[in-house]
Amino acid sequence: MVRGERKRYEYPRYFFTNKSDDIRTLFSDTLTAVGVEWTTLTRGGKPLNISVARRASVALMDAHVGPKY
Numbered sequence: 001m002v003r004g005e006r007k008r009y010e011y012p013r014y015f016f017t018n019k020s021d022d023i024r025t026l027f028s029d030t031l032t033a034v035g036v037e038w039t040t041l042t043r044g045g046k047p048l049n050i051s052v053a054r055r056a057s058v059a060l061m062d063a064h065v066g067p068k069y
Helices: 021-033 055-064
Strands: 014-017 039-043 046-052
Touching: 021 046, 046 055
Parallel strands: none
Antiparallel strands: 014 046, 039 046
16 A cells, blocks of 8 residues: 555566476576576475566567467
8 A cells, every 4th residue: 555545566477387397498498598587486495487577578478479368
């Protein structure tokens, strides 16, 4: 809440989930090759998700893949 008003923020982002190290590596290498910044998220100490959340990178994903809504 800001000054008593509830604010709504949109934070578009992409997640890719796969247990296979090889598939995640293919995906992350491709993201890097086209200039998309990404991070790895872990579950139980093991890598599982690839996150694309930076505004410019989300815009690149929208341009290449299309918005996800």
